[in-house]
Amino acid sequence: MSHATKKTTHRERIDSLLSEAGTTYAEQAGIRMADEPGPLWRLLVFSDLVSARIQSGIAVTGSRALFEAGGGTAEGMATLTWRQRKDALLDGRYHHLANGTATRLGATAELAQSRYGGDLRRLADEADERPGRVAELLQEFPGIGPAGAAAFCRDAQAVWPFLRPALDDRVLTGAARLGLPTDPHALADLVPADRLAALADALVRVRLDDDLAARVREDGHSPT
Numbered sequence: 001m002s003h004a005t006k007k008t009t010h011r012e013r014i015d016s017l018l019s020e021a022g023t024t025y026a027e028q029a030g031i032r033m034a035d036e037p038g039p040l041w042r043l044l045v046f047s048d049l050v051s052a053r054i055q056s057g058i059a060v061t062g063s064r065a066l067f068e069a070g071g072g073t074a075e076g077m078a079t080l081t082w083r084q085r086k087d088a089l090l091d092g093r094y095h096h097l098a099n100g101t102a103t104r105l106g107a108t109a110e111l112a113q114s115r116y117g118g119d120l121r122r123l124a125d126e127a128d129e130r131p132g133r134v135a136e137l138l139q140e141f142p143g144i145g146p147a148g149a150a151a152f153c154r155d156a157q158a159v160w161p162f163l164r165p166a167l168d169d170r171v172l173t174g175a176a177r178l179g180l181p182t183d184p185h186a187l188a189d190l191v192p193a194d195r196l197a198a199l200a201d202a203l204v205r206v207r208l209d210d211d212l213a214a215r216v217r218e219d220g221h222s223p224t
Helices: 003-021 037-050 056-071 074-079 082-091 098-116 121-126 131-138 146-156 169-177 184-188 193-208 210-219
Strands: none
Touching (some): 003 193, 003 210, 037 056, 037 074, 037 098, 056 082, 056 098, 074 098, 082 098, 146 169, 146 193, 169 184, 169 193
C-alpha cells in the first residue's frame, strides 16, 4: 500500500472514530473550552477528579455537580465549605475518596488563587508556554500527577496551541489498537489542529473500550 493510500485509509478510520466518540471529556463535563480563567479552572477540576483512577463518566458527573454547586471558578471553589464540596461530589456519584477529594479541591483552589490569581493563563506564562514545564506546574496542584496533567493538556490544546500535539501514551496506545501512527506528529498530521483534542480523547476511549475499538476497525478499511 502506498504512503498516500495508507494516509487516506488512516483518515477514514479516524473519521469513523470521531463520528462515534468525538465528544471531548471537557464537553461531556459541560466545559466550553476557551482561553479564559473559568473554563481552564473547570478543566483542572475535571483533571483532578479523573486522576483518582475512576471511570471517566464518574469524573464527568462529579465535575458537573461541583460546578453547579458554585465551584466553577477557583474563587467559587474556595468559598464552598468542605461539606458543600463533599455533598456535591456525592450528588455527582463521585463516592470514591470523596472526603479527601473535597479537602484537596479546597487546597487546589487556594493555590490557584494565591499563585495565579485564579487564572491558569498565568501558569502558561510562567511556563513560557513550554509543554513540559506546563505539565510540571500542573503537578504542583494537590492530587494532579502525570495522568492528570496529561488529561488537562489533551483538552487544553484546543485553546493553547503551543501544547500541540498533546498526545500522551494513553492516546498512542489507543492509536496502536486501530493501526494508526504512534508517532505524535504523524498522528496529529491526520486531523485539523482544532480536532486534536477530540481525537486524543477518542483514542483514550479506544484504549479502554474493546467494543468501540472493534467497531471502528470494522467500519474503517484495514491500514495494512
